[in-house]
Amino acid sequence: MAETPDKPAEFVEALAKGIAILESFDANNPEMTLSEVSRRVGLSPAAARRSLITLEALGYIGRKDKRFHLRPKLMALGSAFYFSARIDEILQEDLREIVARFGDASSVGTLDGGEVIYVAHHSVQRARRAAAVAGARYPAYATSMGRVLLSALPDDRIDAYLASAQLTALTSRTCTDPVQLRQALLTARQDGYAITTDQLDYGITAMAVPIRDQDGTTVAALNTSGYTGIVTPETLIAERLPALQRAASHIAFQLTRYPTLRAVLGG
Numbered sequence: 001m002a003e004t005p006d007k008p009a010e011f012v013e014a015l016a017k018g019i020a021i022l023e024s025f026d027a028n029n030p031e032m033t034l035s036e037v038s039r040r041v042g043l044s045p046a047a048a049r050r051s052l053i054t055l056e057a058l059g060y061i062g063r064k065d066k067r068f069h070l071r072p073k074l075m076a077l078g079s080a081f082y083f084s085a086r087i088d089e090i091l092q093e094d095l096r097e098i099v100a101r102f103g104d105a106s107s108v109g110t111l112d113g114g115e116v117i118y119v120a121h122h123s124v125q126r127a128r129r130a131a132a133v134a135g136a137r138y139p140a141y142a143t144s145m146g147r148v149l150l151s152a153l154p155d156d157r158i159d160a161y162l163a164s165a166q167l168t169a170l171t172s173r174t175c176t177d178p179v180q181l182r183q184a185l186l187t188a189r190q191d192g193y194a195i196t197t198d199q200l201d202y203g204i205t206a207m208a209v210p211i212r213d214q215d216g217t218t219v220a221a222l223n224t225s226g227y228t229g230i231v232t233p234e235t236l237i238a239e240r241l242p243a244l245q246r247a248a249s250h251i252a253f254q255l256t257r258y259p260t261l262r263a264v265l266g267g
Contacts, residue, residue, distance in 0.1 A: 017043060018051045022060065022074065031067040078135060081264075087120050087134070090254045090261055094222075094247040095122035102240055104226035108211070108251070110219070110265050111149040114165050116140050119220065119265070138200055141181055142170055144208035145221035147194035151185040152210060152218035158185060173198040193241060195233045203228050207236040211248045211265070213255050219265040222248045 024040045025032070032040065038048040052068055055061040059073040082088070091108050098106040105123035109116040118136045140146025150158060159182075167176040175181050188194035197205045206225035210218040224240050255262040 014051070017041070017047060018055055021048065021051050021055065022070070025070050031064075031069045033067055037068060082134070084260070086258060086261060090258055091120040091251060092122060094251055095120060098122075098224055098240075098243065098247055099124055101243060102224060102226075104224065104231070106222070106224045107145065108220055108222050109143075109145040109149070110221075111140060111146070112137070114140055114161060116143050116146040116149065116221075139165075139168070139170070141165060141167055142174055142196065142200040143223075144194045144196045144206040144225075145223045147185055147188050147196065148208045148210050148221040149218065151189035151194065158182065170200055171198050171202050175199065193237075193244075195236060197233065198228055205231050205233065205236070207233070207240060207244065209241070209244050209248045211251050211255075213252065213262055219255070219262065220251075222251065 020041045020043075021037060024037060029036070029040065034045060034049055034052065037043075037052065038045045041048060043051070052061060052063075056063060056068075060071055062069050062071045095106040095108070099122050103124055105121065107121040108119045110119055111117075115137045116139075118134050118138075121134050121136075138146070140150050150161060153161070162178040162182055165178075167178065167181065168174070169176050175184065184194070193207055193209045195205070195207045204225055205228045206223050208221045208223035211220040211222055213219050222244060224236070224244055226236075255265070
C-alpha cells in the first residue's frame, strides 16, 4: 500500500474498519442490521460482517434478532482515556467551580476535523437539551467552543474548512453563510472569546475562551452556557468572562505539569 499523509505504510485497514463500525452507532442508530452497518460505514457486506463478528467475539458488540448493538465493555475504552489523561483531577475542578459560581454548565472541548469533542463536562441542568456530556460531538460552526477553536487555525485552514463544511441549519438562527461565519471566526480571534445563541439548539447561549499551552498554541476551549433569555451575551461578558479566562489560564498552567494531558488535547 502506498504511503499517504493520512495513511502511513503501516496503516492497518482492518483495524480502521472496526473502529469505523463502532463509531457508526449513535442515538439515531442504536441497533443496526448487517446491511445497515454496511451502508452506513461504506463497506461491503462481507467486510462489515468480518468486523462485526470480531467485535462481537471481543465483547464490544452484541446481537439480538439479527440486529447489532454496542455492549457496555466499550465504555472501558472511554474510561481508560478519562483516567489516563487525569481528566477528573485536572479539568473537573475548574468546571465545578464555574458551575458552583454561575450555575448552568461548563465544558472543555477539542477540535476533531469539523467537530468539537467534549472532553469534560459539568452541569446542574436537568431540562431536555442537546446532551453536552463527555464524548459528545457537535458541529464546530454551531458551538462557541468550536468557533474559538476554528478561529485559532491559520487563515488558509479556515478557508479550507469553510469551503468543505456542510453548514446545516440546526435552528432558524444557525449561521449557514460562509462569509458571515468567517467574520464571526475573525471576531472571535480578535476578541479572545466567542458567543453563540440558539445556534446548536434552541435555548442555549454559550461563551467560550481558548486554552493555550506554554507556546501560545490553542489546544482546547473552555465554555460556560445557560438558557437563552435568562443569560444574554452582555451578561456573559460582564459577569462570566473574567472567571472563564482565569479558569482557562489555570488549566493552561496544569498542562505544563501534566504533559500527557497536553499531548491528549493537542492531538
